[in-house]
Amino acid sequence: MAITKASNSSARRKELLPFSRPSLGNEEIEEVVHSMKSGWITTGPKCHQFEEDLRKYVGASHAIALTSATAGLHLSLLAAGIGHGDEVITTSMTFAATANVITLVGARPVFVDIGGDLNINPELIETAITTRTKAIMPVHFAGYPCDMDRIMAIARRRNLVVIEDAAHAIGTEYNGRRIGSIGDMTIFSFHPIKNITTGEGGMLVTDNPSFAEKTRLLKFHGIQKDAWKRYGAKEIPQYEILFPGFKYNLTDLQAALGIHQMKKLDDFIEQRTRYARIYQESLRDVKEIMLPEAPAHKGTRHAWHLFVVLADIDRLAIDRDRFMGEMLEANIGIGLHFPAIHLQPYYQKTFGYARGMFPRTEFVSDRIFSLPLYPGMSEGDVRDAASAVREIVARHTRQPK
Ligand SMILES: Cc1ncc(COP(=O)(O)O)c(C=O)c1O
Known part of the structure; x- marks a missing residue:
């Protein structure tokens, strides 16, 4: 990729630094070709291997490959019997999927505010519990683990199911345990910007x-046998519908990527961590830029899915959206993770959420954006992105009156 200057350059890059780019190699390409030549491209042996590899990696008993994390979150709620009139406690600092699936099964998403690490604040969970509460759905924001000891203790005491939205958190560790081995159900995402990708895809572990069993049935029409068992083995292709289900099965073409991405995951996280440190060092003295807290407790591993910054708009003469616009003008791709869910029109209209209810989430929602962070970038790319931030800050720092 052509860039003007690698380090601390004030020159604009000639080409856009993409916000994200998957790291796919020949191994993935050859595995996909192998599937195509084998004649078996939908759910089959490669999905089974991907499930086994991920299951063993996170330390769970069961893993079910799905079309997306959204599908996994949806099925987790149905498997737990959550529906009309129920409540699920979660965070508003998340992607649409988390709250949408709660709403789509007929339940109410009950938001509580976040802490300095941008994860759900466990201290506020207990006060949000009512007789209708059925589950807590924490989100490991950006790959930094939620305080699972406290969340699990509340859930066990109040008889609630814990469904972890781990879309950002494959490879995250909490107290020496991998995410995927703690809550009642955990869901990972393999969307192209995630730490590993299958194009699109997700996995539920429990x-x-x-x-x-419920998830396996629901992922494929409520039918006990998937296509591999119905057409692939020497069995009479008979089947029974136990209840109406969905069409959420991952294909072998996608799992072909996942098998090799899993092998590379730890190296990917190492590289992401190295780049996150460079960002932290490059931006530490910029007082107009705030970084989330991410204390490195013993046994904690941040998977660094995202590197987010908060533009201190009280010290700047521009707002966050203008800041993002200037990043793009500097040819640096950026992301927005996330505008608060409780401020979205549907959630305000339907559930009566309004500004002022979750002050910390709103503070973050008004200031946050994400910088490029992926193994395929170079150290020079990271420094270019950090330099662009510094230059925009320098141009727009509010002068004291
Ligand atoms: C926090 C969170 N949850 C869920 C999802 C949904 O993942 P998927 O795109 O695999 O459905 C995302 C996707 O970005 C996410 O960021």
Whole structure:
């Protein structure tokens, strides 16, 4: 990729630094070709291998490959029997998927405010519990783990199911345990910007055999046998519909990517961590830029899915959107993770959420944006992005009156 200057340059890059780019190699390409030549391209042996590899990596008893994390979150709620009139406690600092699936099963998303790490604040969970509460859905924001000990303790005491939205958190560790081995159900995403990708895809993991069985049925029309068992093996292709389900099965073409991405995951996280440190060092003295807290407790591993910054708009003469616009003008791709859900029109109209309810989430929602962070970038790219931030800040720092 052509860039003007690698380090601390004030010159604009000649070409856009993409916000994200998947790291796919020949291994993935050859595995996809192998599937195509084998004649088996939908759910089959490669999905099974991907499930086994991920299951063992995170330390769970069951893993079910799905079309997306959204599908996994949807099925987790149905597997837990959550529906009309129920409430699920979650965070508003998340992607649409988390709250949308709660709403789509007929339940109410009950938001609580976040802490300095941008994860759900466990201290506020207990006060949000009512007789209708059925589950807590924490989101490991950007790949930094939620305080799972406290969340699990509340859930066990109040008889609630814990469904972890781990879309950002494959490879995240909490107290020496991998995310995927703690909550009742955990869901990962393999969307192209995630730490590993299958193009699109997701995986639900659980230790609970009945949640696993329900998810397996629901992912494929409520039918016990998937296509591999119906057409691939020497069995009579008979089947029974136990209840109406969905069409959420991952294909072998996608799992072909996942098998090799899993092998590279730890190296990817190492590279992401190295680049996150460079960002932290490059931006530490910029007082107009705030970084989330991410304390490195023993046994904690941040998977660094995202590197987010908060533009201190009280010290700047521009707002966050203008800041993002100037980043793009400097040819640096940026992301917005996330505008608060409770400020979205549907959630305000339907559930009566309004500005002022979750002050910390709103503070973050007004200031946050994401810088490029992926293994395929160079150290020079990271420094270019940090330099662009510094230059925009220098241009727009509010002069004291
Ligand atoms: C926090 C969070 N949850 C869920 C999802 C949904 O993941 P998917 O795109 O695999 O459905 C995303 C996707 O970006 C996400 O960021």
